[in-house]
Amino acid sequence: MLKHVKTSVLLTLGLLLILVFPTATWAHSKLETSTPAADSKLKESVQEVSLSFNENIDENLSTLKIKNAQGESVEVAEVKVTQNTMLGTLAAPLPSGSYTVEWKIVGGDGHPVDGTYAFEVDAPEAEATPETPAGTEETPADTANTQDEATLADNTAADNSAADNTDQTAGQDQQADNTSAPEQSAGSGSIVWIVVIVIVAFVAGYFGIRASRKKK
The missing domain is CATH 2.60.40.1220 (Immunoglobulin-like)
Structure with a gap:
């Protein structure tokens, strides 16, 4: 009888522990x-x-x-x-x-x-980077093209300047030739007239001398 009472008490205490501390148990x-x-x-x-x-x-x-x-x-x-x-x-x-x-x-x-x-x-989508407006910024290729065009323009201007200088020099040379030609022609004409005068004087003197001898 006493043994059964002890068993019942132990079972009751165990149930109380389970009900009071359920977290620690399971x-x-x-x-x-x-x-x-x-x-x-x-x-x-x-x-x-x-x-x-x-x-x-x-x-x-x-x-x-x-x-x-x-x-x-x-x-x-x-x-x-x-x-x-x-x-x-x-x-x-x-x-x-x-x-x-x-x-x-x-x-x-x-x-x-x-x-x-x-x-x-549900995050917002990242905004796309706005494109640079056309003409606002030159790309390296555009810069290179611009530099090439500038170089070509400079070379063309230099060639035109050289051609102008060449034409001007040629004109000056031609003008100098034209100027010297009349001078040479004038000089040649003067020499011819001197020679003619000398010949005429010589002939006149010769015939004058002969005429004077005949009279004597």
């Missing part, structure tokens, strides 16, 4: 907070995902994955565990769309626990 690690939060809709791009649990988690046995609406994995550059927090840094900011976070941890009690939650990104 609770495992669980997710407490997350950033981005579950079912949230963000208006800006996401670069990191942070999960916090109710107890410290194993750094080597805890994993984090992120998938898009098509079920494709998003590249996570680094997963860092610090006590009860797991931080995943993405390789690139998430564009607009729906995403699912899949986590798996091992808590202090050694039991593996996993879970998932979803969030949505």
Whole structure:
């Protein structure tokens, strides 16, 4: 009889302990907070995902994955565990769309626990860089063409100047030749007249001398 009473008392105490301390009896690690939060809709791009649990988690046995609406994995550059927090840094900011976070941890009690939650990104698209208006800025090719045209114009001007100088020199030479020609003609005419006068004087003197001799 006494033995049965002791057994009943022990069973009652055990049930009371289970009811008073249920967490210590069968609770495992669980997710407490997350950033981005579950079912949230963000208006800006996401670069990191942070999960916090109710107890410290194993750094080597805890994993984090992120998938898009098509079920494709998003590249996570680094997963860092610090006590009860797991931080995943993405390789690139998430564009607009729906995403699912899949986590798996091992808590202090050694039991593996996993879970998932979803969030949505509705970030504005990056504005395209405005194009430079035509004619505002010259491209290197346009600059090169402009320089070539300027060089060609300079060369053409130099050639024209040289041609003008050549023509001017030729004109001056021709003018000098034309000027010297009359002078040479005038000189030649003067010599002819001198020779004629000398001959006439000689002939006149000759006949004058003969006439004077005959009279004697």
